Amino acid sequence: xxxxxxxxxxxxxxxxxxxxxxxxxxxxxxxxxxxxxxxxxxxxxxxxxxxxxxxxxxxxxxxxxxxxxxxxxxxxxxxxxxxxxxxxxxxxxxxxxxxxxxxxxxxxxxxxxxxxxxxxxxxxxxxxxxxxxxxxxxxxxxxxxxxxxxxxxxxxxxxxxxxxxxxxxxxxxxxxxxxxxxxxxxxxxxxxxxxxxxxxxxxxxxxxxxxxxxxxxxxxxxxxxxxxxxxxxxxxxxxxxxxxxxxxxxxxxxxxxxxxxxxxxxxxxxxxxxxxxxxxxxxxxxxxxxxxxxxxxxxxxxxxxxxxxxxxxxxxxxxxxxxxxxxxxxxxxxxxxxxxxxxxxxxxxxxxxxx
Amino acid sequence: xxxxxxxxxxxxxxxxxxxxxxxxxxxxxxxxxxxxxxxxxxxxxxxxxxxxxxxxxxxxxxxxxxxxxxxxxxxxxxxxxxxxxxxxxxxxxxxxxxxxxxxxxxxxxxxxxxxxxxxxxxxxxxxxxxxxxxxxxxxxxxxxxxxxxxxxxxxxxxxxxxxxxxxxxxxxxxxxxxxxxxxxxxxxxxxxxxxxxxxxxxxxxxxxxxxxxxxxxxxxxxxxxxxxxxxxxxxxxxxxxxxxxxxxxxxxxxxxxxxxxxxxxxxxxxxxxxxxxxxxxxxxxxxxxxxxxxxxxxxxxxxxxxxxxxxxxxxxxxxxxxxxxxxxxxxxxxxxxxxxxxxxxxxxxxxxxxxxxxxxxxxxxxxxxxxxxxxxxxxxxxxxxxxxxxxxxxxxxxxxxxxxxxxxxxxxxxxxxxxxxxxxxxxxxxxxxxxxxxxxxxxxxxxxxxxxxxxxxxxxxxxxxxxxxxxxxxxxxxxxxxxxxxxxxxxxxxxxxxxxxxxxxxxxxxxxxxxxxxxxxxxxxxxxxxxxxxxxxxxxxxxxxxxxxxxxxxxxxxxxxxxxxxxxxxxxxxxxxxxxxxxxxxxxxxxxxxxxxxxxxxxxxxxxxxxxxxxxxxxx
Numbered sequence: 001x002x003x004x005x006x007x008x009x010x011x012x013x014x015x016x017x018x019x020x021x022x023x024x025x026x027x028x029x030x031x032x033x034x035x036x037x038x039x040x041x042x043x044x045x046x047x048x049x050x051x052x053x054x055x056x057x058x059x060x061x062x063x064x065x066x067x068x069x070x071x072x073x074x075x076x077x078x079x080x081x082x083x084x085x086x087x088x089x090x091x092x093x094x095x096x097x098x099x100x101x102x103x104x105x106x107x108x109x110x111x112x113x114x115x116x117x118x119x120x121x122x123x124x125x126x127x128x129x130x131x132x133x134x135x136x137x138x139x140x141x142x143x144x145x146x147x148x149x150x151x152x153x154x155x156x157x158x159x160x161x162x163x164x165x166x167x168x169x170x171x172x173x174x175x176x177x178x179x180x181x182x183x184x185x186x187x188x189x190x191x192x193x194x195x196x197x198x199x200x201x202x203x204x205x206x207x208x209x210x211x212x213x214x215x216x217x218x219x220x221x222x223x224x225x226x227x228x229x230x231x232x233x234x235x236x237x238x239x240x241x242x243x244x245x246x247x248x249x250x251x252x253x254x255x256x257x258x259x260x261x262x263x264x265x266x267x268x269x270x271x272x273x274x275x276x277x278x279x280x281x282x283x284x285x286x287x288x289x290x291x292x293x294x295x296x297x298x299x300x301x302x303x304x305x306x307x308x309x310x311x312x313x314x315x316x317x318x319x320x321x322x323x324x325x326x327x328x329x330x331x332x333x334x335x336x337x338x339x340x341x342x343x344x345x346x347x348x349x350x351x352x353x354x355x
Numbered sequence: 356x357x358x359x360x361x362x363x364x365x366x367x368x369x370x371x372x373x374x375x376x377x378x379x380x381x382x383x384x385x386x387x388x389x390x391x392x393x394x395x396x397x398x399x400x401x402x403x404x405x406x407x408x409x410x411x412x413x414x415x416x417x418x419x420x421x422x423x424x425x426x427x428x429x430x431x432x433x434x435x436x437x438x439x440x441x442x443x444x445x446x447x448x449x450x451x452x453x454x455x456x457x458x459x460x461x462x463x464x465x466x467x468x469x470x471x472x473x474x475x476x477x478x479x480x481x482x483x484x485x486x487x488x489x490x491x492x493x494x495x496x497x498x499x500x501x502x503x504x505x506x507x508x509x510x511x512x513x514x515x516x517x518x519x520x521x522x523x524x525x526x527x528x529x530x531x532x533x534x535x536x537x538x539x540x541x542x543x544x545x546x547x548x549x550x551x552x553x554x555x556x557x558x559x560x561x562x563x564x565x566x567x568x569x570x571x572x573x574x575x576x577x578x579x580x581x582x583x584x585x586x587x588x589x590x591x592x593x594x595x596x597x598x599x600x601x602x603x604x605x606x607x608x609x610x611x612x613x614x615x616x617x618x619x620x621x622x623x624x625x626x627x628x629x630x631x632x633x634x635x636x637x638x639x640x641x642x643x644x645x646x647x648x649x650x651x652x653x654x655x656x657x658x659x660x661x662x663x664x665x666x667x668x669x670x671x672x673x674x675x676x677x678x679x680x681x682x683x684x685x686x687x688x689x690x691x692x693x694x695x696x697x698x699x700x701x702x703x704x705x706x707x708x709x710x711x712x713x714x715x716x717x718x719x720x721x722x723x724x725x726x727x728x729x730x731x732x733x734x735x736x737x738x739x740x741x742x743x744x745x746x747x748x749x750x751x752x753x754x755x756x757x758x759x760x761x762x763x764x765x766x767x768x769x770x771x772x773x774x775x776x777x778x779x780x781x782x783x784x785x786x787x788x789x790x791x792x793x794x795x796x797x798x799x800x801x802x803x804x805x806x807x808x809x810x811x812x813x814x815x816x817x818x819x820x821x822x823x824x825x826x827x828x829x830x831x832x833x834x835x836x837x838x839x840x841x842x843x844x845x846x847x848x849x850x851x852x853x854x855x856x857x858x859x860x861x862x863x864x865x866x867x868x869x870x871x872x873x874x875x876x877x878x879x880x881x882x883x884x885x886x887x888x889x890x891x892x893x894x895x896x897x898x899x900x901x902x903x904x905x906x907x908x909x910x911x912x913x914x915x916x917x918x919x920x921x922x923x924x925x926x927x928x929x930x931x932x933x934x935x936x937x938x939x940x941x942x943x944x945x946x947x948x949x950x951x952x953x954x955x956x957x958x959x960x961x962x963x964x965x966x967x968x969x970x971x972x973x974x975x
Contacts (some may be wrong), residue, residue: 025797026811031729038728045726053716056680060712063687066681068705071626073694080627087632087685095684096677103673106723111666113725114544118662172498173592175657175732179798182727186657189497190586194659201669207810211657211732211800213491214498216418219803294807314418 029207037162037199038117038182045113052102086311117183120164120195131155133167135174135187137214138221138316139280139293148273149240152280153293155225156343158233159200165331167194175212184211200227203348205289216315222293224345232343237339243283245272247336257334260327266317271338279318286316286339302332356496374578375907377461378867382468383447383763389472390439396479398432398830400424405787405823408816411808421804422489423506427482430510431494434517435475437610437744440752442524445552445613447763449528451865452549454537454874459530460742461905467524474517477922481509491802493603496584496595500576505926508577512922515570516915517730525559528552537857538896539876543637546856546880547623547630550637551616555609562605569598571687577681579931593658600651608647610744611658612640614751615682618704621758622686623702624852626693630881632685639678639685645683646675656727665724672722679715683708698852699773703754706781710746714739732802735795741788753777753833760840761847761863768840776832783825790815855880860893868902871895871967902962910948917944 024032034040054330064250073080133142133155143150157163167176169187177184178198185196210221228236249255261269268279287296292313295301306328309318373381404424407415416424450458458464481487488510490499499507536545545553573595574631575581582588584595623630630636652660652668660668686708695701704882721730730736753776760768794815799806806812850859857874858865859883872895878884885893921941927934 010576024793026809029798029810030796031798042726042729045723046720046729049720049723049726053719057712057716060683060687061709062709063684063691067687068695071693071695073696077694080694082626082628082631085631085688085692086629087635089687091684091688092632092635092681096681099680101679103676103719106719107670107673110669110723110725113723114665114669116661117728118665166582172501173495177800179729179796183725184657184731185728186659188659189592190590192591192659207798209798209800213422213495213732213802216422216489216804218422219418219805220798278939 026207028180028204033180035200035202035204035206036178036181037201038197039180040201041113041116042183045109048109049106052106056099056102066204119162119197125168128162128164130164130166133165133176133187135169135171135176135210135214136280137171138210138217138313140176140221141170141221141277141281142206144237144277147237147241149237150270150273150275150281151240151283153223154284154287154289154345155223156233156236157198157200157225157227158230159203159227160230162197162199164195167196168192169224171193171215173212174210174214174221176208177211178206178208180206181225181227193315198225200225203227203229205345205348206260213315217313220292220294220313222290224349226288226289226345228343228348232347236341236343239343240283241273243272244338245270249334251333251337254297254333254337257327257330257332260323260331261334264323264327265331266271280336282338284338285335286337287341287344289345299332299336302336303328307330357462366394370592372907374912375465375909377457377465377863377907379446379450379458379461379464380763380865382464383443386439386443387763389475390436390443393431393475394440394921395434395830397428397436398827400428400431402823402827404428405820407804408806409820410817411806411810411813412787413805418479418804419486419489422491422802423487425802426488426491426494426506426510427479430478430488430514431475432744433492433516433606433610434521435471435478437748437752438521440470441555441610441613441748442471442521442754444548444617444752444759445524445528445555448759448858449531449549449552450535451762451861451869452546452856453532453535453540454857454870454876455531455535456869456873456902457905458527459534460527463497463523463527463910465908466911467520467527469911470520470523470918471517472520473915473919474513474515474520476918477516478509478513481506481513484509485655493599494573494595495599495751496573496576496592497586499595500584500782502912507573508926511570511574511577512823512926515567516918516922518566518570520915521559522563522567525563528556528786529560529710531725532556537870537874537876540679541876543634544876544879544881546616547619547633547636547640548613548616551612551619551640554640555612558612558644558647560914562602562609565598566602569595569602572598574925578925596655596658597651600654604651604654605644605647607740607743608643611747611751612643613840614748614755615640617751617755617758618686618707619689620856621700621704621754622689623880624758624854625696625698625704626690627696627853628689628693629855629883630685631691632681633879635681636685638673639681642678643675646671646678650675653654653722653724653727656724657731669722669724673719676715676719676722683712683715687891698757699768699770699777700754700757700852702774702777703750703757703814706777707746707750707754710742710750710784713789714742714746717742730795732800733795734791734799734801737787737801738791738795741791745784745788753780758852761851762858763864764841765846765864766840766844767847769836769844772832772836772839776829776836778829779825779832780829783822783829786822787819787826788822790818794819842875850882855883857881857893859887868904868962868967871902872899873897898963899967901964902967903959904962905959906957908952908957913948914945917941917946917948920944 034043050098133144134141139152141152142155167185167187169189173186173188175184175186179199181200185194204227208223208225249258268277269282271282272275274281291297291301293306303311309316407413407421458559463878486504486506488506490502572583576583582590586592650672653672656665662880721727757768757773794812799812845897847863849862874893875896921938924941926935
C-alpha cells in the first residue's frame with residue numbers, strides 16, 4: 001500500500017464493515033473480496049471515494065430533510081409570500097470550495113493507483129513472467145513466449161509475484177477481467193496491444209469474465225485463473241514443455257478418438273506449444289476446470305459440446321464439423337485423458353469458490 | 356351516415372393539419388406523442404431484458420435476440436424517446452418563455468421533427484426485416500462492422516437521418532433564443548429552462564457532427580467497402596470509440612440540462628421563491644456544458660490509453676461534480692425559507708434530488724480511473740447511468756409534463772393520479788437499479804445474456820426485475836391519468852400554478868399566435884413582478900398590430916419521407932444493385948422538395964388587427 005492511501009486505510013475500515021457484509025458476492029469472483037494486489041488497491045480506492053461521497057450525501061440529505069419538513073406549505077399559509085432572496089455569496093463560495101477540496105483528496109490516490117497499475121517495468125530480464133493473452137470469439141488463448149508453452153481457457157500463474165500480460169485480440173474487442181485479482185483491460189485487434197499485471201496473494205481458482213460485448217456468446221466467454229505456488233508453477237511449466245502430442249493413449253476408445261481428432265479437429269485445435277489458432281489449444285485438457293469455459297467438466301457435457309456447439313455457445317466458430325456420436329465419444333475419451341501435468345486445479349489448496 | 360363522413364373528414368383534416376403544421380405548439384405535440392410511443396417500445400424491451408435476467412441460466416429469449424434487445428433499448432431510449440420528449444418540452448415552452456410568436460425557423464422545426472420520426476421508424480423496421488442491430492447502443496467496431504445481416508445498417512441509416520433532425524432542431528433553438536427574445540428579456544433575465552435549452556442546443560451543435568462523421572465512416576465501411584475501422588486493412592477500430600464518445604458524453608448533458616432547467620422553474624414556482632443564486636445557476640450550466648466536451652475518454656479507461664491520458668480525464672471528470680453540486684445546493688436553498696406546495700410536478704422534482712445525487716456520486720466514483728478498471732462494463736455502470744438518466748431525465752420529464760401539461764393541452768393532469776403514478780415508479784426505480792451497483796461489483800458484467808447458478812447473483816437480479824414491474828405499473832397509471840384528464844378534467848386557467856414566467860401570462864392553451872402584443876419584460880420572473888405590483892397581466896411592448904404568420908407546408912414531411920425511402924435503398928444495394936432505384940427515388944423526392952422550397956416564394960400571411968380585437972374580446 002502506498003502513500004496517502006496506506007495511512008488513511010484504518011479510517012475506512014468501519015465503512016468497509018458497514019457497507020459490505022460478509023455475504024456480498026462469491027469467493028474468487030467478487031471484486032469486494034480481493035485476493036490480489038490490483039483488486040485490493042482498487043477496493044481501497046473505492047472505499048475512499050465511498051467515504052467522501054457518503055459524507056457529501058449525508059450533508060445534502062440533512063438539508064433536504066430539514067427543508068422539506070420545515071418549509072412545507074401548511075393550511076392557512078396559501079397567501080403567504082416568502083422573502084425573495086437572490087443568493088448568498090459566502091454560502092456559494094463554501095459549496096464551491098469544499099467539493100473542490102474533497103475531489104482533490106480523491107484525485108491524488110486515483111492518479112497514484114492509475115500509474116501504479118500501469119507498471120510494466122521489469123520484464124523478462126530479471127526473470128519476471130510475461131504471458132501473451134489473446135481474446136477470441138468466445139475463448140481465451142494464453143501463450144508463455146519465454147517458456148514456449150501455450151494453453152487456453154485456464155491461465156496458470158504463480159502466487160506472490162507480478163505476472164505481466166501482453167493483450168490482444170484476434171477478432172473483435174474483448175475485455176479480460178478477473179474481479180478478485182485485478183481490474184480489467186480490453187484486448188484490441190490490430191496494433192493496439194495492452195498490458196496489465198496480475199499478482200495473486202493466495203492459491204486458488206479464480207473466475208474470469210469477458211467484459212466487452214463481443215457477440216451472442218459474450219456472457220459465455222468465461223475463463224479461469226489458476227494461481228499456484230511458485231514451485232508448482234515451475235513444475236507445471238516443465239510438464240507443459242514436455243508434452244508429447246504424439247503419445248498413444250492407453251484405451252482403445254481413446255486411440256480411436258486420437259485418430260478421429262487428427263482427422264476432424266486438428267485443423268483448428270493444437271496440442272502442445274502453438275500460437276493462437278482458430279480454436280483453443282487443448283494441451284492439458286484432462287485438467288480443465290470447465291468445458292468451453294462454462295459447462296461442468298464431464299464426458300456427457302463434452303460430447304454434447306462437440307456435437308452441438310452452436311446450441312451451447314451461439315455464434316462460435318466450431319460449427320458444421322459433423323462427427324458422429326460415436327466419434328464424439330471417442331474424441332471425448334481421448335481429450336479427457338490428456339492430463340499432461342501433475343499440477344491441476346484439484347491440487348490447488350484453496351479452490352473453495354469453484355463449485 | 357353523413358355524420359360519420361363528416362367525422363372522417365374532420366379526422367383527415369386534423370391529420371393533414373399536423374402533417375403540414377409549422378406551429379411550435381403542434382410540433383411539440385408531435386414530438387411528445389412519437390417520443391412517448393418510442394418510450395413505451397423501449398420500456399417493453401427493458402421488461403423483456405429484466406425477465407430474461409430474472410433467474411440464473413434463463414433462456415426466455417435467445418442470446419442473439421437478447422443482444423438486439425439491449426441495443427434497441429439503449430438506442431431507442433436515448434435517441435427516440437428522451438431526445439424527442441425534450442424537444443417537445445423545448446418547443447412547447449421556450450418560445451412562450453421568451454415572449455416569441457414562434458421559433459426562428461418554423462419550416463426547419465417541422466423538418467427536424469419529420470427527420471427524427473422517419474429515422475426512428477427506419478431503425479425499428481429492422482425488427483421485421485431479419486433482425487435489429489445487435490452491437491450495443493455504442494456500436495463498437497469491429498463487432499458492428501462484421502455483424503452479419505442488415506441490423507447495423509439500419510442503426511447507421513436510422514440514426515443518421517434522425518440525427519440530422521436533431522441537429523436542425525438544435526440550431527433552430529439557438530437562433531430562436533438569440534434573436535427572438537421579447538424587449539427587455541436580456542440573457543440574465545431568461546428563465547432557467549430557456550437557459551438550459553440554449554446550452555443544450557449549443558451542445559447539440561458541437562456534439563452531433565462527431566456522431567454524423569462516425570456514422571458516415573461506418574456506413575462506408577459496411578456498404579461501400581472502405582476500411583476506416585478495419586485493422587486488417589490498416590484501419591483503426593479505436594477511432595469509432597473516440598468519435599462515438601466525443602458525441603456520446605455531451606449527449607448525456609444534452610439530455611439532462613433542459614430538465615435541470617425545468618426543475619429550477621418548478622422548484623421556484625412551487626416554493627413561491629425566486630431561484631436562489633440565479634447567476635451561479637447559469638454559470639454552472641455553462642460550465643457543465645463546457646466541461647462536458649473534455650471528459651469523453653472516461654468511457655474508455657480500459658481501452659489502454661495509458662496512465663497519463665487516464666489521469667487527465669479522471670480529474671477533468673471529477674471537476675464536473677463541482678458545478679453539479681452548486682446546482683443541488685442552489686435548489687435546496689431555493690426551497691429554504693419558501694412555501695413548498697407538494698404538487699405532482701414538485702413531487703417528481705423532490706424525488707429527483709436524492710436520486711440524482713446518488714447518480715452523481717457513483718459518477719465521481721467512476722471518474723476514479725483506476726477504480727473504473729473494476730466498475731467498467733459491469734452492472735455498476737448500468738446502475739449509475741440509470742440513476743442519472745431515469746432519476747434525472749425521466750423524473751424530469753414527468754415533472755415537466757405535469758407542470759406544463761395545462762399549457763400544452765389546456766388541462767391540469769389529475770393530481771391524485773399523479774401521486775399514484777409517482778410512488779410505484781419511484782419505489783420500483785430504486786429497487787431496480789440500486790442493487791445493480793452491488794451486482795456489478797460482485798462480478799456481473801454488463802450486457803450479459805445470462806449468469807450461472809452459484810455466482811450469488813440470483814437474489815439481486817430478482818429484486819431488480821420486481822422493481823422493473825413497479826416502474827411499468829407507474830408508467831401505466833400515468834398513461835391512465837392522461838386519458839382520464841382528457842375526458843374528465845375541466846379546462847385550466849391561464850395560470851394554474853401561480854407561475855412566475857411569461858408562459859403563464861397567456862391562455863392555456865395559447866392562441867396560435869401566442870402573444871397578441873409582444874410583452875415587455877421588466878426583470879427576472881416577469882409575470883411575478885407584474886403580479887407583485889398588482890397588475891393582472893404583462894405590460895405590452897408594442898401597440899396592437901398585424902401579426903405576420905408562416906404558412907404550413909407538406910414539404911418537410913416529403914423531404915424526410917424521401918430520405919426514409921433512400922435509406923432502404925442504401926441498406927439493400929449491397930445485396931442487389933436494383934436497390935439503387937430506391938436511392939434515386941428517395942433522393943429525388945427529397946431534393947425535389949428542397950428545390951420547390953427554394954424556388955417558390957412563401958411569404959406567409961398576416962392576421963389583421965381587427966380580427967385580433969374580436970378574438971381577444973371573445974376570449975375574455
